[in-house]
Amino acid sequence: MNGKRLNPHISIDCVLFGFDFEKLHVLLIDRGRYHSDFLHESIQYALPGDLIYMVEDLDEGAMRILKDLTGLHNIFMEQFGAFGNPNRMNSEADQRWLRSIRSEPEERVVTIGYFSLVKMTDYVPVASSFAKSAVWVPVNEVTELAFDHNELLEKALGSLREHMQTRPIGFNLLPPKFTLGQLQKLYEAIHDREIDKRNFRRKIMKLGIVKELEEKQKGVAHKPARFFSFDKGRYEELLEEGFQNFKL
Amino acid sequence: MNGKRLNPHISIDCVLFGFDFEKLHVLLIDRGRYHSDFLHESIQYALPGDLIYMVEDLDEGAMRILKDLTGLHNIFMEQFGAFGNPNRMNSEADQRWLRSIRSEPEERVVTIGYFSLVKMTDYVPVASSFAKSAVWVPVNEVTELAFDHNELLEKALGSLREHMQTRPIGFNLLPPKFTLGQLQKLYEAIHDREIDKRNFRRKIMKLGIVKELEEKQKGVAHKPARFFSFDKGRYEELLEEGFQNFKL
C-alpha cells in the first residue's frame, strides 16, 4: 500500500447532559492541575473519552467508556459526529496529559462523539481509571476544555436540541409523576430560552402524550400543581402514524 | 496498555448525490462481477470509499478519496455519521474483494460517511484506481450494495433531506438561470413527493432568495417559463438574521 496510509487511533468521547430540574449540566472529568502560566494554576476539564477496543461496536464502546470513566452504566447514547483534525491533540497541555496515560501519546486520534441526556440526580458519577474525578458542570459555565472538546460540546448541544424536535426524549428525565412546570423547565433549560406557560401547556396537551393524574403536589409553599405521567402508548401511536414533530 | 485495545483502520465513504433535472441519483463504483450462486453472476456496487491518510483532516480526506476513485474533485461534502460494526465487512463477497485491494483485508475498519449533492451533468465520473467504473444510479433503483453501504445510503439520504430544511443547498445544482419548475423538481426529487405548484412558488417568493429575470425560455414546446437566479446576498442576509427555515 502506501507509506502515507498509516493508521490513526480511534477514540470515543461522551457528552453526557444532565438535568436537575433547574439547569442543563454536562459531565466532565478533571484531568488534573496544570500551570496555565507562571502565576496561575487551573484545573482542566475534559469530556470522558478513551480509545475503543478492537472488538466492540461503536455504540457499545460509548457505553463502556462512560462506565469506565465515571461509573455510570447502561446509558444509551447517540452519535453526533466524528472529529479528526490531525492537530486536535497537539497543544502542550494536551500532550503532557497524554504522556501520562497513553503508550503512544503522539499518535493521531480520530474521535467519535456520543451524547445522551439523563436525570442528574439518578447518576452520581464516581471517579475511576485515569480520571481524577467526574463532575457535573452547568453548560453555560463551561470554560476551556481539553483537546477540541469545546467544539464537541457545541455540536452535541446542537444535536440534542435537534433531537428534541422529533422525539420526546426528556420524559425519562422526569420522575414518573411530574408537573407541567417541571416539563417546561426541562425544555427551557435545553433550549436556553423562556417559553410562554399557556402556549406550552396547550401544545403538550394537544400532543396527548401526557396523562393527567388525580394526585397533586403536597407541602409546597404555593398552589400545588397537578401531576402528570408520560403516555407511552399514545407516544408510540403517534410514531407509527409517522408523526415526527415535537417542536416547542 | 491493553491487549484488547488494538487499532481499527479508518476509512471514509462518500455518498455523492446527483440531480439531472429529473431524478435523484447516487454515484456508485462497480467492484466487479461476482457469483451470487452457482447460476447467476451479478455486478456488485459500492460507495466510493477508502482508508484515510495519516496526515489529512477528515473533510480533506473525503474530497481526496472521491477524487481518487471517481476523478471528481473539489466537491465539499458533509459528514453524516460513523459506522463501526465489527462485522460490517465480513460477508464472503466483501472479503473476496478486500483481499484483492488491501494489504490487511481482515482488519476491522471503522468508516466515516460523507455526502454531497451535485449537478449530475457537470460531473462525469471517470473510473480510476481500484474502481472498475463509477456510475450514476437512480436512488430508488439501488439494489444490494457492498458492506453496510445500503445503511450508509439511507442515513445519507436522511441527512440530505434534513439539511435542505435549513439551508438552500440545491441552488448550486441548477444553472445560474433556472425556472421555478426546475427548482420544484429538485425539491420533489430529493423529498420523493409531489408539491403543489402554487404553494411552492408562494413560499419561494416569500423567502425572497430568488430574483426574477427578464429572460424567458426559448424553443420549448409549451409556454416559456421565466428565468430566475439565486439571490445570494438576500440569502446571507437571512442567515445573519438567524433565519434557519427553508422547509417546503
Added chain:
DNA sequence: AGCACTTATTGTTATCTTTACACTAAGCAC
C-alpha cells in the same frame, strides 16, 4: 387571622402558515 409570597391554572385574539383546489396562457408539433 391576615398578609406576603410563590407557583398553578386558565382563554382569547390577531397573525401567520399550511393546505387544497382549477382555470387560462403561450409556445410547438402536426
Added chain:
DNA sequence: GTGCTTAGTGTAAAGATAACAATAAGTGCT
C-alpha cells in the same frame, strides 16, 4: 387550428403560533 405540454395565477378554510393578565391555592411570617 387542434392537440399537447408546461407556465402562471388567487382564494378560502383550517391550523399553528404568539402575545397577553387575572385568579387560585398553598406556605411562612407576623
